[in-house]
Amino acid sequence: MSFSSHTKAVAICPICEQEGSIEIGRQVETLKIRGKAIQIEAYLERCTICNETFATTEDEEKNIQTAYRLYRQEAKLLQPEEISKIRTKYGLSQKAFARLLGWGEITLHRYESGALQDEVHNDLLLLLDNPNNFSTIFEKNRNRMTAKQVQKIQEKLSELLQLPAVLATSTLIPPPMSSGFVFDKWKHFLEQDPYFYEGTTNQPQNKNIQEMKPPTLLSLVA
Secondary structure, X not given: OOOEEEEEEEEEOOOOOOEEEEEEEEXXXXXXXXXXXXXXXXXXXXXXXXXXXXXXXXXXXXXXXXXXXXXXXXXXXXXXXXXXXXXHHOOOOHHHHHHHHOOOHHHHHHHHHOOOOOHHHHHHHHHHOOHHHHXXXXXXXXXXXXXXXXXXXXXXXXXXXXXXXXXXXXXXXXXXXXXXXOHHHHHHHHHHOHHHEOOOOXXXXXXXXXXXXXXXXXXXXX
């Protein structure tokens, strides 16, 4: 698709540095995201004097966010609003959720603001969408939270699990494959995690790993 103009404005062109009519429109562009070519309909502007196209800082941000969203769809990663939805389901602020997971607060803020997350963090978030899994991580790391936050989380879990009191579970339930979760990658991660090894035997403590079944205990957070 060639450049398609939908409006005009008078401005100084950053290419030829002359003031004149600038066309504002769209054009198909290909951006590389983590080595993958992503084709988008990019926001661009074109100078009617030198006929060069360019993107403003605002346009560049729109274009990269469009490409990120398409990449997440193809890679089956959570979108920013889905990450935020998981966090708010448990009544947690970004700071509290990051503390529970052992992440830097800025990391979670960036993910929810549109930065592209890494796959390990994404897989953990997919797991935590299930309240049973969240309960397991919460019981493991509850000492990181204030008394008020602990009470709030317990109330939320009680509501989500429909229990009279929060009961910790030792079973982590993997998300459905349709969510983009890949069990083989998870299994590999578990086999590398020292939490599953004892002494120098280099053998998984959890035999479910060897049997290609979801493990019953998991340490995914610091």
